[in-house]
Amino acid sequence: MGFVKYETEGAVGIITIDRPAALNALNSEVLGDLEAAVDAVDTNAVRALIITGSGEKSFVAGADIGEMSTLTKSEGEAFGKKGNDIFRKIETLPIPVIAAVNGFALGGGCELSLSCDIRICSENAMFGQPEVGLGITPGFGGTQRLARTIGVGMAKQLIYTAKNIKADEAYRIGLVNSVYPAESLMDEAKKLASIIAANAPIAVRACKKAINDGLQTDMDSAIVIEEKLFGSCFESYDQTEGMANFLRKKDDPAKVKQVAFKNE
Numbered sequence: 001m002g003f004v005k006y007e008t009e010g011a012v013g014i015i016t017i018d019r020p021a022a023l024n025a026l027n028s029e030v031l032g033d034l035e036a037a038v039d040a041v042d043t044n045a046v047r048a049l050i051i052t053g054s055g056e057k058s059f060v061a062g063a064d065i066g067e068m069s070t071l072t073k074s075e076g077e078a079f080g081k082k083g084n085d086i087f088r089k090i091e092t093l094p095i096p097v098i099a100a101v102n103g104f105a106l107g108g109g110c111e112l113s114l115s116c117d118i119r120i121c122s123e124n125a126m127f128g129q130p131e132v133g134l135g136i137t138p139g140f141g142g143t144q145r146l147a148r149t150i151g152v153g154m155a156k157q158l159i160y161t162a163k164n165i166k167a168d169e170a171y172r173i174g175l176v177n178s179v180y181p182a183e184s185l186m187d188e189a190k191k192l193a194s195i196i197a198a199n200a201p202i203a204v205r206a207c208k209k210a211i212n213d214g215l216q217t218d219m220d221s222a223i224v225i226e227e228k229l230f231g232s233c234f235e236s237y238d239q240t241e242g243m244a245n246f247l248r249k250k251d252d253p254a255k256v257k258q259v260a261f262k263n264e
């Protein structure tokens with residue numbers, strides 16, 4: 001995985017796109033390495049994943065323009081599929097994924113962040129979909145996920161104008177959940193990941209699936225998806241112990257403590 005690093009800190013995994021000389025732009029090799037890193041995540045041991053970029057300037061400055069510049073129609077479609085397949089894998093990973101956006105998140109970089117469950121960013125972050133200025137559409141899910149994340153009108157404005165926006169505007173329109181000074185971004189990402197990782201993993205996974213699958217369907221079907229996932233949590237160690245822990249408080253509040261959830 002030459003262009004992508006993967007490490008773990010306890011139950012938190014960290015994937016770092018590591019091609020700083022090209023501001024972490026995604027060429028075929030980087031995409032292949034990213035897929036290998038995602039495949040390497042042991043989702044039984046790791047309970048939350050962070051994706052970030054190396055260096056102080058860029059999360060991912062987009063798909064590699066040099067590589068794309070000579071593609072034929074069918075090669076362009078295949079390149080789009082390659083990126084889409086990997087981003088969909090990230091989106092459907094059973095555990096929550098946090099994008100720690102540490103600079104430019106342009107084109108494919110913005111789209112990578114959109115395939116994550118949660119986006120937080122540094123004050124120097126910059127988001128945008130510059131594709132129409134390059135003669136193409138967003139091709140790694142941007143036309144679909146941006147509209148689903150920030151609403152159709154704002155997504156169309158960003159995509160049609162190809163204008164980049166800074167961190168404060170990204171926060172204002174709900175593209176990111178929080179903005180931090182660059183030097184504290186990773187600590188904050190790890191803190192957030194650790195809070196998620198300390199909660200009942202079967203339930204957290206079920207929440208992710210319920211939200212993601214439910215958003216793709218009508219409300220009647222979505223509610224059934226929730227009912228089934230809700231039911232699936234019962235009789236697990238995490239549910240029985242999680243609820244017993246709460247009930248112990250009735251006898252003695254001092255007995256209530258953070259449950260060591262077991263993912264079983």
Ligand code: CO8
Nearest residue numbers: 022023025061062063064065076080106107108130139140
């Ligand atoms: N592709 C390839 N190389 C890049 C990219 C990129 N997207 N972005 C930056 N680089 C390279 C530069 O060429 C430069 O390399 P070198 O030092 O060898 O000349 C190096 O990174 C540093 O970049 P700059 O010197 O330009 O740094 P600046 O700080 O001056 O500017 C910017 C930073 C503003 C981020 C600028 O580099 C830039 O505008 N980059 C392009 C951003 C962009 O347009 N991204 C969208 C690309 S399109 C896309 O992502 C579509 C996704 C869907 C694909 C579907 C496939 C069919």
